[in-house]
Amino acid sequence: MTARLPASEVAALVRAVVPERTLDSDEIAERFARARWSAIAEPGDADAGRLIAAVGAGRALASLGATSGDLLGEPFGDALDRWRPRIRQVDTALHLRQAARFGARLVVPGDPEWPVGLDDLGVHAPPALWVRGDAGMLARLERSIAMVGARAATGYGEHVTIEAASGLVDRGFAIISGAAFGIDGSAHRAALASGGATVAFLAGGVDRFYPSAHETLLTRIVEHGAVVSEVPLGTAPTKWRFLQRNRLIAAASRATVVVEAGWRSGSLNTAGHAAQLGRPLGAVPGPVTSSASAGCHRLIREYDAVCVTTAQEMAELVDPSGTPTLFTGDPSPERTRVLDALARSGRFVPQIAAICGMSIDAVRAELGMLELDGLAVAGPTGWRRVSS
Known part of the structure; x- marks a missing residue:
């Protein structure tokens, strides 16, 4: 007292x-x-x-x-x-x-x-x-997107999250989420790996990292982003506080994207807050046979969520007119295949050729053109796509 x-x-x-x-x-x-x-x-x-x-x-x-x-x-x-x-x-x-x-x-x-x-x-x-972390980052959330989803994420959901979060970081967006298992954790990790800004909102005190298995991840977010809570240090997370925490995620961001969610997923609570606030809401479709995507399909069908499949489409939720493209004209199928095969961490020519289903010589020719256009660059870890 x-x-x-x-x-x-x-x-x-x-x-x-x-x-x-x-x-x-x-x-x-x-x-x-x-x-x-x-x-x-x-x-x-x-x-x-x-x-x-x-x-x-x-x-x-x-x-x-x-x-x-x-x-x-x-x-x-x-x-x-x-x-x-x-x-x-x-x-x-x-x-x-x-x-x-x-x-x-x-x-x-x-x-x-x-x-x-x-x-x-x-x-x-x-x-x-x-x-905890860079409090000044909170003032820069005018260009941010919340990425949320199931804790029991599938490999598909995690793959989409990592690709999309990396692409949004490349476009100058901060990633907001709740540091939970599954989609949340994947979004934070991808943002950190891409050198971007990320903010985690917790349901308990910022001295009580939850889940405890994410202590390393949250420590990295403190070092390179911000970990935030509305309750004092020492406060335990409870179910009610998790539900209320979701309103902060929805309000602090310019748009919310639900990447993967079951029919009754807690992520739909965040989506509901976003809709009540008039924030743009996106949902990523999944296989119609997957119960892990049933919540996303429900958002699209019943709640007017925008169907989004790429980082570019997610970015358009915030800025419909800001639609930067990688090409000034229609790319050739070969160029598209090579560009799609590039990873931000880098890949060598034989690996790119195997992914594309093209010959090594053809891949080298396309990489040369991509380099001239400033879309790809070679480095110690191989060829990688240049951030847009």
Whole structure:
């Protein structure tokens, strides 16, 4: 429990998690209050959002001592019943000390790092975000796409995810996901492997990497991207928090793509948030016999999701007019086959020829033309496609 702390101690705690700017006393008090609210109210609590929006986090916090259910002239009886069990238990000082120990940052609305897309959540927006990694990356999510899908992904789903995420990174998009097994993990790994930006939203504290088997992956995301949560460090992920976390993924990104999902997949929850927010929604089709793609087909048939099959089509969800192509004219079938066979990690000519079903001499001739057009380059690991 946080006892009444001296103003100097509160200032020191807040400044430890916002070291990059100078804060006056009012800003310090507001941030401390928002950090406290992030532990008192469950994610997406509309009553907390309404109260904070009306009077600010600090005054809203002070009003919780009311003996009646009326706060500042409005009825909040049920909400007070939800909040009271935590008011005396929440130790905001401990949360801030833990954040400082892990190098986490506290980001609040109005900060340059705040993802403006979250403002579209209205009263369901979080009072603050706890961030490990590059907090500044959150301000650059105006060009981002969320890629989500089944935890029990098939080889097909993972292959599509890796190719699409790499292609989106090549086009300057950040990849947002939830760091789960399956599609989420594949999307993050592909973005990292391509040298791109990626952000993971967690359902628990950013000091409690979940799933634990993804600790190495999440550590890499901290080093090269950002790991974000709306709940303080030390908070455990729960089913409700996973469902609410999905609204952040949908709101922070410009579009959401469901790569692979069963009929009742949790990814459809993210898709529902995206649709409610008016965000573009894409779904990747799969084999009609695959139950792992039934959810995607459902989104396309019943919820007007756009059928997307390539990184280019996914990029068009965000910018329909921005349709860069690899060729100025219609490519020959041979050129298309060679280009399709190139990998971003590099392949040697005999391997490319085997994939294309062409002779080695014919492949070399096409590679020479692709190199002249700036579409392919040779390196130590073989020939690779040049990022568009």
